[in-house]
Amino acid sequence: MNFDLSDEQVLLREAARDAFGRVRTVEAAREALEGGELPDLWPTARQAGWTGLLVDEEHGGAGLGAIDAMLVAAEAGRVLASVPLLGHLPATAVAGGGGLDDETLGKLASGELRAAYVAARPGDDVDPAWTVEPRSGRRRAPAPQVARGGDGLATVNGTVCWVPDAVGADVLVAVGVDADGPVAVAFGPGAEGVAVEAASGVYDATRPLGHVTFESACGRVLAAGEDELRRAWFLAHALIAAESLGAVEECLQRSVAYAKERYTFGRAIGSYQAIKHALTEVLRRQENTRSLLYYAGWAYEDKPEEFAAAASAARAAGGAALDFAAREVISVHGGIGATWEHDAPLFFRRAQLSRRLLGGTGDAVDRLAGELLAV
Amino acid sequence: MDLNDTPEQAAYRTEVRAWIEQNASQAPATRGRGDEEAAVAAHRAWQRRLAEAGYVGVTWPAEHGGQGKGPLQQVVINQEIARAGVPGILDAIGVGMLGPTIIAHGTDEQKQRYLAPMLHGDEVWCQLFSEPAAGSDLAGIQTRARQAEDGSWRLSGQKVWTTNAQFAAYGLLLARTDPDAHKHKGLTMFVVPMDAAGVTIRPLRQISGEPEFNEVFFDDVELAPDAAVGPVNGGWGVALTTLMFERLTIGAGSEGMGYRADRFAAAIASDPVAAKDPEVRARFGELATELLALRFTGYRLLTAISRGQIPGPEAGMGKITAVNGAIAAGDLIADVLGPEALDPESEWSYLISFLPGLKSAGGTEEILRNTVGERVLGLPPEPRLDKGIPFSELRAKERQEVAS
Numbered sequence: 001m002n003f004d005l006s007d008e009q010v011l012l013r014e015a016a017r018d019a020f021g022r023v024r025t026v027e028a029a030r031e032a033l034e035g036g037e038l039p040d041l042w043p044t045a046r047q048a049g050w051t052g053l054l055v056d057e058e059h060g061g062a063g064l065g066a067i068d069a070m071l072v073a074a075e076a077g078r079v080l081a082s083v084p085l086l087g088h089l090p091a092t093a094v095a096g097g098g099g100l101d102d103e104t105l106g107k108l109a110s111g112e113l114r115a116a117y118v119a120a121r122p123g124d125d126v127d128p129a130w131t132v133e134p135r136s137g138r139r140r141a142p143a144p145q146v147a148r149g150g151d152g153l154a155t156v157n158g159t160v161c162w163v164p165d166a167v168g169a170d171v172l173v174a175v176g177v178d179a180d181g182p183v184a185v186a187f188g189p190g191a192e193g194v195a196v197e198a199a200s201g202v203y204d205a206t207r208p209l210g211h212v213t214f215e216s217a218c219g220r221v222l223a224a225g226e227d228e229l230r231r232a233w234f235l236a237h238a239l240i241a242a243e244s245l246g247a248v249e250e251c252l253q254r255s256v257a258y259a260k261e262r263y264t265f266g267r268a269i270g271s272y273q274a275i276k277h278a279l280t281e282v283l284r285r286q287e288n289t290r291s292l293l294y295y296a297g298w299a300y301e302d303k304p305e306e307f308a309a310a311a312s313a314a315r316a317a318g319g320a321a322l323d324f325a326a327r328e329v330i331s332v333h334g335g336i337g338a339t340w341e342h343d344a345p346l347f348f349r350r351a352q353l354s355r356r357l358l359g360g361t362g363d364a365v366d367r368l369a370g371e372l373l374a375v
Numbered sequence: 376m377d378l379n380d381t382p383e384q385a386a387y388r389t390e391v392r393a394w395i396e397q398n399a400s401q402a403p404a405t406r407g408r409g410d411e412e413a414a415v416a417a418h419r420a421w422q423r424r425l426a427e428a429g430y431v432g433v434t435w436p437a438e439h440g441g442q443g444k445g446p447l448q449q450v451v452i453n454q455e456i457a458r459a460g461v462p463g464i465l466d467a468i469g470v471g472m473l474g475p476t477i478i479a480h481g482t483d484e485q486k487q488r489y490l491a492p493m494l495h496g497d498e499v500w501c502q503l504f505s506e507p508a509a510g511s512d513l514a515g516i517q518t519r520a521r522q523a524e525d526g527s528w529r530l531s532g533q534k535v536w537t538t539n540a541q542f543a544a545y546g547l548l549l550a551r552t553d554p555d556a557h558k559h560k561g562l563t564m565f566v567v568p569m570d571a572a573g574v575t576i577r578p579l580r581q582i583s584g585e586p587e588f589n590e591v592f593f594d595d596v597e598l599a600p601d602a603a604v605g606p607v608n609g610g611w612g613v614a615l616t617t618l619m620f621e622r623l624t625i626g627a628g629s630e631g632m633g634y635r636a637d638r639f640a641a642a643i644a645s646d647p648v649a650a651k652d653p654e655v656r657a658r659f660g661e662l663a664t665e666l667l668a669l670r671f672t673g674y675r676l677l678t679a680i681s682r683g684q685i686p687g688p689e690a691g692m693g694k695i696t697a698v699n700g701a702i703a704a705g706d707l708i709a710d711v712l713g714p715e716a717l718d719p720e721s722e723w724s725y726l727i728s729f730l731p732g733l734k735s736a737g738g739t740e741e742i743l744r745n746t747v748g749e750r751v752l753g754l755p756p757e758p759r760l761d762k763g764i765p766f767s768e769l770r771a772k773e774r775q776e777v778a779s
């Protein structure tokens with residue numbers, strides 16, 4: 001048994017930490033809330049080879065696995081770096097299953113083209129229907145309707161809301177349904193009938209979202225089958241969970257540092273059990289999330305039938321951990337922690353928005369229950 | 376990242392599995408109520424059988440009757456035993472924690488005398504550390520050992536939460552030998568024959584009604600001059616060794632505790648209405664997240680152990696996750712099944728009653744969080760009133776405060 005990162009994976013993580021560390025991402029996150037420009041990290045991602053992380057080597061990718069993608073996502077999350085990998089990586093995982101011409105896939109791997117994943121949620125033991133994010137409310141929207149034509153093309157109709165990284169993407173990989181089940185369709189740059197509206201009222205400026213509408217939009221049918229499309233949905237969950245882990249680590253480190261230097265009643269506040277126990281709870285949740293991410297990474301490769309449960313558990317743990325850690329870092333800092341000038345609110349904003357994306361953490365909890373209870 | 380056996384481990388697993396299949400008919404039933412003496416005798420025979428096959432104390436050095444193997448081989452045995460549904464050894468505390476302490480600190484004579492019968496289950500051991508007034512603050516124990524002119528010792532005091540004391544041959548006991556020293560400095564570890572004159576053992580019944588533990592009284596018990604394990608007044612270091620092996624045992628054994636999401640899922644899924652109920656699913660999904668995290672944190676811990684790393688205090692967090700996850704599971708299962716879950720014959724009734732006590736066992740949640748906060752996160756300790764003063768003065772001070 002070896003349930004730890006390999007030396008290569010440790011290097012990948014360190015390289016990602018170094019690369020993000022060279023950019024003032026946290027300051028940029030605050031400035032972006034007031035209309036500032038976010039640093040463009042796509043060239044960084046291309047240079048590091050993250051864009052082709054999940055594409056096989058034959059097509060110019062690195063042929064790595066979910067765990068490697070998660071390690072990069074965790075480092076992005078640690079410093080709130082706005083790098084559109086949450087959209088790109090699941091899209092390339094789907095496109096890598098075939099159906100796309102080699103040239104386009106190669107460009108996705110190199111990052112010359114950037115893709116976004118227009119996700120659909122696989123049905124579960126309660127409701128078998130594939131659904132997508134609605135604009136608002138608890139009722140999920142039906143997945144876009146796909147009508148296959150000749151020549152491997154298809155016409156798609158439908159709307160998907162709150163799609164990460166869709167704005168400005170060159171390629172959209174959308175999951176819809178036809179009479180036989182889920183189908184993935186790829187749309188190239190400027191495809192007719194595809195409209196991407198930037199979501200307004202941005203709570204976390206580092207996480208651009210878009211509403212995507214397909215109106216008799218013509219795209220190319222991809223080869224990925226139901227298993228691959230399920231896997232992509234849970235891969236996106238695992239990446240969000242990984243981003244959360246990095247942010248939790250940062251919140252904990254900042255909380256601990258402040259708890260050692262801030263004194264009340266003649267003692268460092270970290271000496272009080274009320275603070276100490278809360279911070280050990282952050283640590284407990286952090287390590288639980290890490291273990292579940294390793295589980296998800298391992299299942300992605302070696303135990304595909306458990307990947308849905310593993311990624312859902314990681315998403316549930318990571319979302320709750322970040323919410324808890326972000327509230328703690330504010331609380332440990334006292335009133336100043338809730339001011340605009342402080343960094344803590346930026347992590348809090350990340351926590352609140354991330355927990356609601358792609359079905360939300362509540363849906364991940366329900367999915368895990370369904371996976372385990374249905375056996 | 377690989378959860379599969381190496382070829383070497385796989386071969387070992389095959390061997391262990393075949394042995395258990397051949398010998399399972401000789402295994403006693405997992406312990407229930409009824410004739411305890413007969414059950415203990417059968418369990419003892421089972422340990423001897425396992426020991427003779429080389430499956431007890433596999434991590435002990437060969438010179439002491441062990442196999443000199445790594446902790447992962449122990450895990451393979453634990454997993455195969457759990458898979459076959461047969462009981463493990465009778466004296467897990469002795470073989471897992473107390474024997475290794477004697478190996479680390481005992482004299483050659485002690486190792487010669489005690490280790491082999493312990494391994495074979497001929498002499499079961501118990502751990503005599505906690506007292507009514509010293510649990511989390513273990514160095515605050517008051518059981519007193521005084522040395523006579525001839526070098527022999529006289530022992531008086533009380534221990535509590537003592538598993539297996541009712542049939543143990545020996546106990547490893549921490550006693551105060553110098554009350555005028557600082558509390559950690561005046562302690563010594565002893566081997567105590569449980570049949571010595573002046574030893575009284577009383578069962579301590581738990582919420583379930585079962586006596587899981589004992590309290591043990593020592594009334595002027597005489598111990599031989601060579602009863603001390605490790606240096607006189609150096610008992611705290613010996614105790615820390617035992618506690619380290621306790622963490623190792625818990626770390627290597629987290630799979631076997633039975634607090635598994637799939638086990639609880641089966642109980643809930645037996646009610647198809649519950650399995651589709653959103654509230655039940657939300658509660659179950661939350662606790663399943665915790666228990667899955669426990670399982671895979673356990674694999675991380677085992678990986679570290681197999682590389683020769685010794686688990687630090689953070690390993691104690693697993694106990695917090697396990698206990699609270701299992702409490703949530705018992706609570707949910709009782710909500711789903713209704714009063715039937717609390718029937719004394721139900722496994723859930725036992726689980727529900729057992730867990731409140733487990734919350735304090737092996738360190739309360741609060742003391743574990745203090746330790747992790749200080750040793751792992753590096754947060755400053757609470758101010759202490761017991762630093763730098765003799766234990767005898769500390770006790771007087773405490774009594775004074777209570778009186779005022």
